[in-house]
Amino acid sequence: MKTTNVADSVLQAALDLFATQGYATTSVQQIVEAAGVTKGAMYHYFQSKDDLLFAIYDRMLSLQKRRLEEIVADGGRTTDVLRAVCVDVVETSIDLLPEGTVFFRSMHMLTEPRRKEVTRRRREYHDQFAALVAQGQAEGAVRTDVPRSVLIAHFFSDVHYLSYWYSPSGPESKTEVANQLTDLFLSSITVEDG
Amino acid sequence: MKTTNVADSVLQAALDLFATQGYATTSVQQIVEAAGVTKGAMYHYFQSKDDLLFAIYDRMLSLQKRRLEEIVADGGRTTDVLRAVCVDVVETSIDLLPEGTVFFRSMHMLTEPRRKEVTRRRREYHDQFAALVAQGQAEGAVRTDVPRSVLIAHFFSDVHYLSYWYSPSGPESKTEVANQLTDLFLSSITVEDG
DNA sequence: CGCAGCGTACCGCCCAGTCGGTTTGTAGCG
DNA sequence: CGCTACAAACCGACTGGGCGGTACGCTGCG
Helix, strand or coil: CHHHHHHHHHHHHHHHHHHHHCCCCCCHHHHHHHHCCCHHHHHHHCCCHHHHHHHHHHHHHHHHHHHHHHHHHHCCCHHHHHHHHHHHHHHHHHHCHHHHHHHHHCHHHCCHHHHHHHHHHHHHHHHHHHHHHHHHHHCCCECCCCCHHHHHHHHHHHHHHHHHHCCCCCCCCHHHHHHHHHHHHHHHHECCCC | CHHHHHHHHHHHHHHHHHHHHCCCCCCHHHHHHHHCCCHHHHHHHCCCHHHHHHHHHHHHHHHHHHHHHHHHHHCCCHHHHHHHHHHHHHHHHHHCHHHHHHHHHCHHHCCHHHHHHHHHHHHHHHHHHHHHHHHHHHCCCECCCCCHHHHHHHHHHHHHHHHHHCCCCCCCCHHHHHHHHHHHHHHHHECCCC
């Protein structure tokens, strides 16, 4: 309880600094000062600076995987599930905007085994999403004239780009943007019916 | 002629290393070794490591601006111009995949005045693209129920994400992907007509 | 000579990580 | 409760190495 306060505040400070300055340009000294602790305390809970970075990835990957599985478990018509997933991913990504910034910007700073793990878990997520799209195609609801990989990249690109343009203080709310982007995506991948 | 060989090979080596390892984790020593020159030679043509990074941005920004203006100057129906621009941007971005990787990943490593200049020139480009979309909306060809900024972000996201998934050795050719992504984008932003 | 084009040895700085030491928490015992 | 014993938590000065950048010397050409 009390001990995690140190670890938590260090992680929060690291996240903020990594998102604004980048991983490589942020020193451990800066992190511990921002967190109000000392180097000794930090290195008591983390083995390396890399640990801090990986913790951010781990948290995000776990959360997204859990959310995807929950929504899929709820069931429903394929297109409805797909819509729910897309909206949720965008909303979650907006909630975790700093994490997203770090996620895509600093992947190459992870040590190799960890980068591999991140890639593996991302692929798992990707494959589950791809299965949904494939199901939609099998049901005739999703177009097949464009490779599935392109369809999927087309969606993930929106999620990815959020941290580059979306601002919580901007004109659009999280829910609005989530629904708008999902509309755009679904209207481009569903077959045109009369 | 001969002198530029040194500068060019340094820039090429820097680009490759920045794209694969990241800017901060690439040392000047690595760059000059990869380019087959020495530090002294490099610092004869560039004032700092930051110069190398900015040169990459400068080249990309100039190229894209020029291409956009050429296509717009050619004229034609708004939707046709928009389509041509989208296809061209994707194709150009695929041609400059390493540049794109560096572009979005290392923006925050630029010194502040240069980062501001990059932002300014990107905004110029953004505004010209936005004008096309606005024209499409005025003509009733592009939907207005989604904020224009979201429509535009939806397109740039595709361009942005290319360097994260597209491989020239993959199944899809540059032209195919460019047309497929453009199709997806246009079919999502154009109004549904019967 | 003079100068552009380089090569090389070197410098000052900063950083991740360490390590001996100190404080704080707690369990056991009478 | 008091006291001891020990471990976990924490401190911060220090180090070794790598980094960007520089100083200066050596060419060869005009």
